[in-house]
Amino acid sequence: LNITADPARLCVHQVTLMAQCDFRQSVECLARNGITKTAVWREKLDATGVADAASILRDHGVEAVALCPGGLLTHRDPAGFHSALGDNRRWLDWAAAIGAKSLVTITGGLGENETDLRFARDRALEGLAMLVPPARAAGVRLALEPLHPMVCGNRSVISTLREANTWLDQLDADDVMGIAVDTYAVWWEPDLQREIARAGKRIIAFHVSDWLADTTDVRLDRGMPGDGLIDLPAIRRWAEAAGYRGPIEVEIFSQRDWWTRDPDVVVRTILDRYGRSF
Amino acid sequence: LNITADPARLCVHQVTLMAQCDFRQSVECLARNGITKTAVWREKLDATGVADAASILRDHGVEAVALCPGGLLTHRDPAGFHSALGDNRRWLDWAAAIGAKSLVTITGGLGENETDLRFARDRALEGLAMLVPPARAAGVRLALEPLHPMVCGNRSVISTLREANTWLDQLDADDVMGIAVDTYAVWWEPDLQREIARAGKRIIAFHVSDWLADTTDVRLDRGMPGDGLIDLPAIRRWAEAAGYRGPIEVEIFSQRDWWTRDPDVVVRTILDRYGRSF
Numbered sequence: 001l002n003i004t005a006d007p008a009r010l011c012v013h014q015v016t017l018m019a020q021c022d023f024r025q026s027v028e029c030l031a032r033n034g035i036t037k038t039a040v041w042r043e044k045l046d047a048t049g050v051a052d053a054a055s056i057l058r059d060h061g062v063e064a065v066a067l068c069p070g071g072l073l074t075h076r077d078p079a080g081f082h083s084a085l086g087d088n089r090r091w092l093d094w095a096a097a098i099g100a101k102s103l104v105t106i107t108g109g110l111g112e113n114e115t116d117l118r119f120a121r122d123r124a125l126e127g128l129a130m131l132v133p134p135a136r137a138a139g140v141r142l143a144l145e146p147l148h149p150m151v152c153g154n155r156s157v158i159s160t161l162r163e164a165n166t167w168l169d170q171l172d173a174d175d176v177m178g179i180a181v182d183t184y185a186v187w188w189e190p191d192l193q194r195e196i197a198r199a200g201k202r203i204i205a206f207h208v209s210d211w212l213a214d215t216t217d218v219r220l221d222r223g224m225p226g227d228g229l230i231d232l233p234a235i236r237r238w239a240e241a242a243g244y245r246g247p248i249e250v251e252i253f254s255q256r257d258w259w260t261r262d263p264d265v266v267v268r269t270i271l272d273r274y275g276r277s278f
Numbered sequence: 279l280n281i282t283a284d285p286a287r288l289c290v291h292q293v294t295l296m297a298q299c300d301f302r303q304s305v306e307c308l309a310r311n312g313i314t315k316t317a318v319w320r321e322k323l324d325a326t327g328v329a330d331a332a333s334i335l336r337d338h339g340v341e342a343v344a345l346c347p348g349g350l351l352t353h354r355d356p357a358g359f360h361s362a363l364g365d366n367r368r369w370l371d372w373a374a375a376i377g378a379k380s381l382v383t384i385t386g387g388l389g390e391n392e393t394d395l396r397f398a399r400d401r402a403l404e405g406l407a408m409l410v411p412p413a414r415a416a417g418v419r420l421a422l423e424p425l426h427p428m429v430c431g432n433r434s435v436i437s438t439l440r441e442a443n444t445w446l447d448q449l450d451a452d453d454v455m456g457i458a459v460d461t462y463a464v465w466w467e468p469d470l471q472r473e474i475a476r477a478g479k480r481i482i483a484f485h486v487s488d489w490l491a492d493t494t495d496v497r498l499d500r501g502m503p504g505d506g507l508i509d510l511p512a513i514r515r516w517a518e519a520a521g522y523r524g525p526i527e528v529e530i531f532s533q534r535d536w537w538t539r540d541p542d543v544v545v546r547t548i549l550d551r552y553g554r555s556f
Contacts, residue, residue, distance in 0.1 A: 112491070115509040117466070149437075150428040150496065152466035153489055153507045159427075163468050188395070188430035190441050211431055213390070216495055218428065229431045231393040 005275020011037035011065055011247035012270060013207070014044050019259035020266075023048035024056050029263045031060035033271065037247050039066040039205075040098060042091065050097045057098060065102070065247050066143060066180075066205055067095040072108035073127030074120040074157060081127065084108075088131055092138040102141040102204055104180050105131075109154035120157045125167060132173045143205045144168065145180035150218045161186050161195040168202055178204030181239060182251070183278075184211060184222055187230040196238040203244045207251045208232060208278045220255040224269060226277030236278060248278065283553020289315035289343055289525035290548060291485070292322050297537035298544075301326035302334050307541045309338035311549065315525050317344040317483075318376060320369065328375045335376060343380070343525050344421060344458075344483055345373040350386035351405030352398040352435060359405065362386075366409050370416040380419040380482055382458050383409075387432035398435045403445060410451045421483045422446065423458035428496045439464050439473040446480055456482030459517060460529070461556075462489060462500055465508040474516040481522045485529040486510060486556045498533040502547060504555030514556060526556065 012035055017026045023044040030038055038057075045053050045067065057064055070091045075081040088103070095103045107124035110117065128142065135142050146164045147156035158164060164179050171177055179202045186192055196203070210228030215221045225232050236248065250270050252258050258266050290313055295304045301322040308316055316335075323331050323345065335342055348369045353359040366381070373381045385402035388395065406420065413420050424442045425434035436442060442457050449455055457480045464470055474481070488506030493499045503510055514526065528548050530536050536544050 110491075110507050115507055117509065121468075148427065149466040150426065153491055153493070157466075158468070159466050160468065188427040188435075188437050190399075190436070190438065213388075213431055215431070216497075218494055218496055229388050229393055231395065 007034065008036060009246070009248050010035055010271070010274050011039060011249040012267060013039040013068070013249055013251040014041040015068070016250055016252045016258065017263045017266060018253070020261075020263045023053055026263070027056050027060050027062050029267055031062055033264065033267045035267065035271075036061060037063050037065050039068055039104070039249055039251070040064045040100060041068055045094060045098070050094050054098045064098045064100040065249070066104050067091060067098065067100045067102075068104040069106050069145070070103040070142070071105035071124070071127070073124045074108035074111065075123065076111055076114065076119065081123065085127060085130055089134045092131075092134055092140045095140045096138045100140065102143040102178065103135070104205060105142045105144050106147055106156045107158055109152065109157060117157060124157060125170070128167070128177075129171055132171065132176055135176045141204055142177045143180040144177065145182055145205070146185055147182070148185045160189050161199060162189070162191060165195055165198050165202070174202060178202045180205035180207060182207035183230055183232055183235050184209045187211060187235065192235070193238045196235070197242050200242045203239055203242060204246060205249060206236070206239055206244060206246060207249050209250065209252045217255070220253045222252045222254055224252065224258065224273065225250065226273045232278040248274070285312065286314060287524070287526050288313055288549070288552050289317060289527040290545060291317040291346070291527055291529040292319040293346070294528055294530045294536065295541045295544060296531070298541045301331055304541070305334050305338050305340050307545055309340055311542065311545045313545065313549075314339060315341050315343050317346055317382070317527055317529070318342045318378060319346055323372060323376070328372050332376045342376045342378040343527070344382050345369060345376065345378045345380075346382040347384050347423070348381040348420070349383035349402070349405070351402045352386040352389065353401065354389055354392065354397065359401065363405060363408055367412045370409075370412055370418045373418045374416045378418065380421040380456065381413070382483060383420045383422050384425055384434045385436055387430065387435060395435055402435060403448070406445070406455075407449055410449065410454055413454045419482055420455045421458040422455060423460055423483070424463055425460070426463040438467050439477060440467070440469060443473055443476050443480070452480060456480045458483035458485060460485035461508055461510055461513050462487045465489060465513065470513070471516050474513070475520050478520045481517055481520060482524060483527060484514070484517055484522060484524060485527050487528065487530045495533070498531045500530045500532055502530060502536065502551065503528065504551045510556040526552070
């Protein structure tokens with residue numbers, strides 16, 4: 001399979017312009033650079049309001065492919081757990097209201113002074129099962145995203161595509177659940193090609209950023225595609241071989257670099273790299 | 279199984295006092311606190327010289343259970359690869375000369391501008407196979423240590439105990455190869471208990487430190503056992519259930535905290551936590 005640089009498939013996550021732009025500014029920046037897809041960051045949406053956000057997207061011809069992030073379901077205390085489920089039902093409605101087809105869902109990490117990883121995993125799986133009916137009702141898919149093991153403590157107690165596949169086998173709700181493959185999270189995974197093939201049509205989101213050789217920060221130091229160690233074209237080819245034809249989504253958390261730059265420079269750099277480096 | 283706090287099994291890695299002590303000072307500090315085991319850091323050994331190091335250990339009644347780290351075998355160019363093999367043969371001789379029974383071995387990461395993870399993995403496996411005869415000749419075991427996926431880029435292209443087990447199956451040299459389980463590296467691993475059971479008698483080193491909830495650095499921010507998120511007693515129980523009876527080795531890289539403290543305070547803190555937190 002050839003990697004294609006179809007402009008209609010390029011998506012830039014709002015979080016890539018996190019520090020520079022509010023909701024409207026990020027959509028304007030993408031639109032004036034010819035990018036027609038974004039993934040909405042929940043904080044930005046909350047600050048703008050769902051109705052205004054929907055108008056801004058419509059007025060600029062920008063589609064929200066997803067809302068990020070949902071989930072965060074590892075609470076031990078029942079009140080916290082049920083409150084988190086309520087939050088997710090609300091986020092599913094938000095996603096529907098802005099036309100997003102999926103809610104990117106992470107499990108959440110360990111609570112304060114918790115060391116019981118098995119409990120947290122079981123709890124998150126329980127929570128996901130409970131979100132299936134409201135997701136169906138909202139017409140929004142849950143895109144389960146395994147995150148890098150370095151954020152196991154505070155963001156996601158599942159860390160591999162292999163686990164995500166196994167969870168989806170158990171949840172048996174492929175009509176409304178899928179997987180978000182984030183290259184930055186899974187590039188190191190030993191059986192990655194095989195697990196991507198196993199995921200197949202379950203892959204409903206494909207996030208791209210690069211691992212910088214000199215990175216030190218565990219969360220906010222992602223690199224521009226082409227600047228790091230990840231063989232992004234290979235991973236994209238594996239996803240396409242598995243049937244993926246959805247958006248190619250650039251999601252860069254970069255406190256020291258890209259979040260400090262002019263948003264048009266960031267977006268034009270992405271356009272320049274697209275099709276060459278990812 | 280009960281966790282026991284047998285003082286004879288406690289080992290403190292030299293790297294835990296990396297910033298404060300040279301070779302002699304670290305051995306003196308352990309000895310005056312009643313700790314009889316250490317793992318020697320290669321840089322410290324090189325600075326002191328093998329003959330002097332062996333004398334210092336003997337004079338203080340401190341045993342070197344291992345030399346760290348060997349391996350680093352992912353070079354693409356044949357000259358670099360063969361040079362690395364030569365280095366390892368020398369380190370095996372060093373280990374033997376100080377009475378260390380094993381060389382803790384990591385694969386190495388990706389070279390500059392490399393993105394071919396499969397090549398790096400194959401190369402490291404090839405290199406390990408080539409180290410089997412010299413390890414046998416030196417009477418020193420190679421303790422293959424999977425490191426955390428967050429250092430896949432620059433330290434270790436194998437990241438799970440599951441892969442280490444599979445590699446040892448392939449290498450078929452259990453008389454001279456084993457596995458170093460580092461709790462900080464593998465605590466997040468989904469099938470950890472099963473893979474520890476699978477490793478069984480292959481486990482020849484057990485490294486302990488804790489994952490701090492607020493950690494940001496990918497390499498030098500390990501926590502004192504008991505201060506973080508890892509269920510250390512559970513992991514130790516699994517290792518003991520698999521037959522492990524070797525040293526319990528505290529290995530803390532801590533640029534912002536423990537490397538800035540008085541070495542006796544560090545060691546007494548470890549003694550205080552031993553048997554209670556790990």
